[in-house]
Amino acid sequence: MHPSLLQDSVRGCPKEIPHNEKLLSLKYESLDYDNSENQLFLEEERRMSFLGFKCLEISRWVICGLIGFLTGLIACCIDIAVENLAGVKYYVVKQNIEKFTEVGGLSISLILWAVLNSAFVMVGAVIVAFFEPGAAGSGIPQIKCYLNGVKIPRVVRLKTLVVKVCGVICSVAGGLAVGKEGPMIHSGAVVAAGVSQGRSTSLKKDFKIFEYFRRDTEKRDFVSAGAAAGVSAAFGAPVGGVLFSLEEGASFWNQMLTWRIFFASMISTFTLNFFLSIYNNKPGDLSSPGLINFGRFESDVSVCLLLSSPKPCVISLSTVCLVLNPVFNILNYWLTLFRIRYVHRPCLQVMEAMLVAPLGPDQSEDYPLQLFCADGEYNSMATAFFNTPERSVRSLFHNPPGSYNPLTLSLFTLTYFFLACWTYGLTVSAGVFIPSLLIGAAWGRLFGILLAVWAVPGKYALMGAAAQLGGIVRMTLSLTVIMVEATGNVTYGLPIMLVLLTAKIVGDYFVEGLYDIHIKLQSVPFLHLEAPATSHWLTAREVMGAPVTCFNRIEKVGTIVDVLSNTSTNHNGFPVVMPVAICGLILRSQLIVLLKHKVFVELARSRLTQRKLQLKDFRDAYPRFPPIQSIHVSQDERECMMDLTEFMNPTPYTVPQETSLPRVFKLFRALGLRHLVVVDSENRVVGLVTRKDLARYHLGKHGLEEMQLAQT
């Protein structure tokens, strides 16, 4: 947004604009990663014995093991359910086709196929659109935001998990051009958030365990473990999972946590492997570590050929990246924008998904039938499409040279490309990993066939898949490791890395990664790795919000209730001053708990035996603190006073007014702050920096630009 435009709108009345990417939504809040070191906390710490701390450490490990186990189990369930449902569908259609082939009613079979697909997708879309919109898409953008420190409403709830799992099963079985891998990451994260709390608020069941971990800080650690476990179950890539968490949540990290996360990942892939091998009646075989399996790649001389032929290989690969990847992201960007603006009603969303479903790969999947072939002949294309996308990827990698006809393959690549682009962003839960792998594998194979000098088109398919995936999602380190682990051959590390590097450089030149695009379009206040490059001249004074609503250390209850009830200023953190200098910071959630328990000075005097409020009371209310409206405060009580000394964070982070934006940014991101108080030379509060104040700056075409806040 142009600054001058901003000035205009400030003067005018609140105005409405169409949704665009340069907005920040008010509905997203920050997570409280910063530990409030108030007196209650200190007291609890003093009471806790050495053994208590040891137990905490052990229970962390137990939780990580549980996370891995449950995530692996969920992956296993999804896999089995999809396989069986799709099997039933294929069987019904095949029967029908066989019956009608000779009579000549193929159009009827086609309609049957379309109806079946639509029905599956409808179920998936209905549960997502009407019950839990948060479960739409792959869930990776949401988890990225969560690890970044944004509280996405309802993203780690049990209901979301259930809807997600069912939705994935329906959409994959419904034949959409989607994969079941991306949603695994979200599922893992939800499992982690649930298990680590030792209770379920949705089911209203409290197991009275792991109460210590009912805090945003602890929960975030477990969620990153869950995301890692999800990746590891999806791709059979435990190290890749750990690196994924590292890459996405890199600002908060320590070694012990990494080690625990690795444990969760390992357990997850092993669990999946174990149960799948039992399901396949080969116990002890342990041959399916992930939902997708690239098959065995032998390291032979062709790897050297791939490397030693850098000129044609890399140049051509990058030209294809140049064309395909940005196109995918740009198309999807416009489509998503259109969807947000016009297709926002749940019933419309369901309809859209249902309309895409029959157009899905079924157009190509009918080819194997004798429709366009002589009797008894099936072309290899057909076998590629009559399969699940995972298997198609594998056959593109491994089928011997000469199995594919270049013309049909290119036709397929093109169709699938647009289909996948169209499908991502529908209101169904589905991932983009497998479709992009498939597109990439197809054009890589095509490229290998056309090159034909080194007769290893399968290897080119692998490189193409890596390039396409890397170009779309723009992950670097973690994706390389994931691909190498899924390939099961370290020798391919270097070519894959080079290809991913090229894809990212080329892609970044044009447009951001798909996940970042979606994060932006959701108007999430996402803090990137660093502040915009040309922002050193901006100081905290310009960035901060002011004036700040402050409380006195002993404040009247009425004032507090009024401030909290004011809907126009939905503040969350309040500096506590005495008399003007800052002496602490108190959060809305804490105040609400205090009001609920009526911790008033007068009451404490009259009732000497009143139980002292403990940290446990705050934890019990976490994470869904009741809204202020639900707390009744009588007229008499409004005249009471409240002593905040015990409960506020006595040492909030502060910065002087002259601090530059990058400095503030670094502090914010490295410490995971939610509020940063700006003070003057006499320690008086002059402003408050929050996440949205920082996230609104970004580097646009015309230099530093500002995003606007909007109600969504």
Place this chain on the structure above:
Amino acid sequence: MSFGRCFLKLPYFTNMFIVQVGALLIALTYYTNAQTSVVAVNTTIPGSEQSASGLRQLAVAVVPQSSVFHPSLRSQFSLNLLSAFPEDLEVSNYCVELLAIFGQRYSTYVNCLVSAARPVKVCQNCYGTYGNLMEIYKNISDQMGPGNVSCRDSLLRSDRLMLVFLLYSNLEDIWTASECNRCVSLRHYSLTNDTLYFMETLNQSLSCFEKYQKGNHSELCTECKATYRGLNELYSRMEKNHTLCIDIEDSMNMTRILWSKDFNCSFPRAETVPVIAVSSFMLFLPIIFYLSSFLHSEQKKRKLIHPKRAKSNPSFINIQDKFS
């Protein structure tokens, strides 16, 4: 002591074709067995010296490859460079005979395979010779000959090449790949009833083709349609029961090509029109959907919120100046 040596020889085994760990382990255990049993033979049976060299020549004559036999235990005994080994290391007469028979049957089977390669008739033509080969190999590997001599160790496992085993396993692989087991019951040395029935039906179709081949193909199409369809149905039934072997698959393929390519009898393509119509209708629906939602659904608007900032924000106005 021999145990120690055994492990030292491991690298030889890793060079073998069998790369799977399991097979390697099996080979290793066999190897140790072989060693101990050879040593046992060494101590218990003082063999007869008289015909050792003669037998050796015989073996060379019958199976030329066998000249590469190198008993791997040579180094354990301090031997002079003799042209023949002591009797206890030599291959017994009985085994040499077995080997010769194996060679004959082997070449018969391979000849049969080659002649039945195109059109594929490897199951129906060669199951007899394969059965013979299998029998002799079983004799070598399992049975004890006269004088309680087992040829298994001396013929199959005395060296790292294990030629006899290798040759046999190659052919076994071919047999497995062609799935002949589904058409042949080796126990009875005959084709299965299903296969015979299929052949009969196939012959009916083929003779029908032959009958009408001269004249107009459309006549052929109508006349032979019944038998052809019957054949197709039979084939798909067999496909479901997993009783197909390569012979049947291939002959069915050829018949189908004959039917649809050469005679052009495949059903008419008239139905492509409704199929295309249905597909294009389905393609058309989303376009209508998007157009209508663009025209009728009201656009989602966002209400802008203006956060409180420090009152005078001189630098906001200056952003542009500082940049331009």
